Amino acid sequence: MADAHPTLIDSADRPAVPADEPAANEGGIRFLARPRLRWNLPLAVGAAMVLLSIVLALAAPWLSGHDPLEIADASLSPPSAHYWLGTDQLGRDVLTRILYAARSSLVVACLSAALAFASGTVIGLSAGYASGLVDACLMRLLDILQAFPALLLAIALVAALGPNLPNLVLTMGLLFMPRFARVARASTLSVRERDYIAAAIGLGVSRARTMYRHVLPNIAAPLIVEASLTVTIAVLTEASLSFLGLGVQPPDPTWGGMIAESTSVMALAPWLALSPGFAIVFVVVGFTLMGDGLRDALDPRG
Amino acid sequence: MSLLRVENLRTYFDTRSGVMKAVDGVDLDVREGKTLGVVGESGSGKSVTALSIMRLIERPGRILPGSHIYFEGKDLAAVSERELEAVRGNRISMVFQEPMTSLNPVHTVGNQIIEGIRLHRRTSARQARERAIELLELVGIPSPERRVDAFPHQMSGGMRQRVMIAMALACEPKLLIADEPTTALDVTIQAQILELLRQLRDRLAMAVILITHDLGVVAEMCDDVAVMYAGEVVERGSVDAIFRSPQHPYTEALLRSIPLLGMTQDEPLNVIPGVVPSALHWPGGCRFAARCSYAFQHCHRQPPALVATRSGFAACWLRGNATERSQRGAATDA
Numbered sequence: 206m207a208d209a210h211p212t213l214i215d216s217a218d219r220p221a222v223p224a225d226e227p228a229a230n231e232g233g234i235r236f237l238a239r240p241r242l243r244w245n246l247p248l249a250v251g252a253a254m255v256l257l258s259i260v261l262a263l264a265a266p267w268l269s270g271h272d273p274l275e276i277a278d279a280s281l282s283p284p285s286a287h288y289w290l291g292t293d294q295l296g297r298d299v300l301t302r303i304l305y306a307a308r309s310s311l312v313v314a315c316l317s318a319a320l321a322f323a324s325g326t327v328i329g330l331s332a333g334y335a336s337g338l339v340d341a342c343l344m345r346l347l348d349i350l351q352a353f354p355a356l357l358l359a360i361a362l363v364a365a366l367g368p369n370l371p372n373l374v375l376t377m378g379l380l381f382m383p384r385f386a387r388v389a390r391a392s393t394l395s396v397r398e399r400d401y402i403a404a405a406i407g408l409g410v411s412r413a414r415t416m417y418r419h420v421l422p423n424i425a426a427p428l429i430v431e432a433s434l435t436v437t438i439a440v441l442t443e444a445s446l447s448f449l450g451l452g453v454q455p456p457d458p459t460w461g462g463m464i465a466e467s468t469s470v471m472a473l474a475p476w477l478a479l480s481p482g483f484a485i486v487f488v489v490v491g492f493t494l495m496g497d498g499l500r501d502a503l504d505p506r507g
Numbered sequence: 508m509s510l511l512r513v514e515n516l517r518t519y520f521d522t523r524s525g526v527m528k529a530v531d532g533v534d535l536d537v538r539e540g541k542t543l544g545v546v547g548e549s550g551s552g553k554s555v556t557a558l559s560i561m562r563l564i565e566r567p568g569r570i571l572p573g574s575h576i577y578f579e580g581k582d583l584a585a586v587s588e589r590e591l592e593a594v595r596g597n598r599i600s601m602v603f604q605e606p607m608t609s610l611n612p613v614h615t616v617g618n619q620i621i622e623g624i625r626l627h628r629r630t631s632a633r634q635a636r637e638r639a640i641e642l643l644e645l646v647g648i649p650s651p652e653r654r655v656d657a658f659p660h661q662m663s664g665g666m667r668q669r670v671m672i673a674m675a676l677a678c679e680p681k682l683l684i685a686d687e688p689t690t691a692l693d694v695t696i697q698a699q700i701l702e703l704l705r706q707l708r709d710r711l712a713m714a715v716i717l718i719t720h721d722l723g724v725v726a727e728m729c730d731d732v733a734v735m736y737a738g739e740v741v742e743r744g745s746v747d748a749i750f751r752s753p754q755h756p757y758t759e760a761l762l763r764s765i766p767l768l769g770m771t772q773d774e775p776l777n778v779i780p781g782v783v784p785s786a787l788h789w790p791g792g793c794r795f796a797a798r799c800s801y802a803f804q805h806c807h808r809q810p811p812a813l814v815a816t817r818s819g820f821a822a823c824w825l826r827g828n829a830t831e832r833s834q835r836g837a838a839t840d841a
Contacts, residue, residue: 400605401610408626409592409605410622411592423612
């Protein structure tokens with residue numbers, strides 16, 4: 206006798222129920238999969254721009270028929286088929302110089318961000334995990350460091366140490382370190398209160414080991430986002446310093462240096478300032494989009 | 508034979524508004540291979556007692572000098588952090604209340620079990636993995652050789668609690684502390700987890716401290732019981748004796764407050780009036796006096812000590828604790 210109101214169980218067109226919940230896990234692939242990165246548009250575009258910059262910088266010798274230091278007869282020649290972006294006062298090919306400048310710019314920016322990432326994370330993690338006096342001392346030291354205007358401190362340090370690539374990386378690493386230390390500390394403070402930290406200690410894991418094995422992986426996401434955003438500031442800082450003559454020294458090309466050289470002939474040859482400016486904007490926008498995209502992808506709370 | 512003896516355990520928390528005396532002079536005794544139930548209302552200091560035994564109290568909490576936690580000939584309140592690490596997870600293990608948050612989300616459950624094994628035993632990674640799979644099977648997780656590579660978020664609450672138990676049992680501890688292991692689970696899973704704990708206890712011959720506020724669970728699972736109120740143990744003894752004849756008014760009130768099957772809605776539930784006093788300001792005298800229907804004047808003046816009764820030990824002025832004078836006082840008050 207059919208019911209007046211058949212339930213879903215009785216109806217013929219009820220949705221098929223998967224026979225066994227772990228069926229999708231056959232072969233164990235799902236189990237091994239790490240939580241996957243959720244790609245989004247800014248992340249894809251940003252990553253593509255960053256990747257393109259890196260590839261162009263690496264492939265500079267093959268992409269360009271010129272040498273960055275090669276001096277041609279034609280100085281200040283406008284963009285043409287032979288010199289795609291024209292030449293500068295000395296007759297050097299602008300496109301070639303931009304591609305080569307990308308190398309030093311990206312190396313300085315990425316290495317200094319990496320240095321800041323590593324040192325800042327160690328300091329922030331220790332401060333957050335130790336808490337109390339250690340925490341207070343470390344954080345006040347960072348306050349002092351951050352109290353200086355960033356660019357001024359960078360200029361003073363580079364001027365004192367001498368403008369070369371290792372000193373630039375060291376200075377900028379120091380400059381950006383507090384950003385990572387603060388993010389790492391704040392995340393550590395919240396993660397260390399989680400039950401699984403107490404559970405790990407209850408299992409006999411030492412406090413030091415808990416810190417790098419259980420706390421560190423859980424605070425990685427905000428730090429990675431911070432790293433991506435720090436690279437953009439590092440690119441700008443490097444450009445500012447080389448604009449002021451404190452970056453990688455001439456004749457090696459830098460974007461900031463190229464803009465500085467172009468100022469005197471701006472009216473005659475605007476492409477000299479525009480093209481390195483565009484290069485800076487391209488890299489900065491790329492890393493910013495990537496950082497924003499990573500934030501959305503890694504942090505479900507947005 | 509007592510495996511663990513806690514004497515005069517005091518754990519205080521320094522807060523802005525004063526010193527919170529969460530655990531204030533607790534004595535416990537766990538016999539080898541037996542199960543001790545610790546019951547009490549929220550805020551009575553059960554969990555803090557458990558954490559203190561493992562010395563998992565973080566600042567601003569502190570275990571006061573004069574507290575003793577004797578375990579296998581050592582006073583855990585006095586040993587170094589390094590010695591403790593060798594005991595934790597090895598000789599004493601703990602299962603926490605919240606299975607949903609007690610597993611690290613970034614590691615597979617297998618790796619978390621393996622970490623525990625390899626901290627205390629010299630085994631190869633391969634052997635530890637085999638052992639982890641065995642443990643998962645032991646706690647009743649289906650297809651353990653696959654589940655060992657699962658992340659916590661791929662498991663249900665009940666499964667995670669099973670994993671927590673597997674982690675706790677990895678090194679076959681002599682003592683397992685289970686802090687309300689079933690509170691966060693639904694009723695059918697609760698029964699399964701308790702049954703699992705009971706089986707494992709018998710199989711591995713370990714002692715268990717079971718912290719709960721469910722007297723039914725105590726009656727079913729435990730050999731001994733300690734009733735905590737306001738940071739103190741007010742009564743302890745064997746489950747049989749205490750459930751048959753509770754000697755402390757608080758225990759009696761707790762037992763009376765359990766609703767019975769077949770009660771109608773017309774019958775009022777026997778509740779204990781009032782609330783647990785704040786740990787910032789325990790009342791002087793007996794801490795239960797304000798809510799106790801037998802209280803007389805002396806109860807408010809002087810705290811009673813734990814004394815032997817026919818069911819074990821109780822801290823009440825009505826049970827042998829009273830001096831001649833206060834007994835006379837009781838008579839006149841009544």
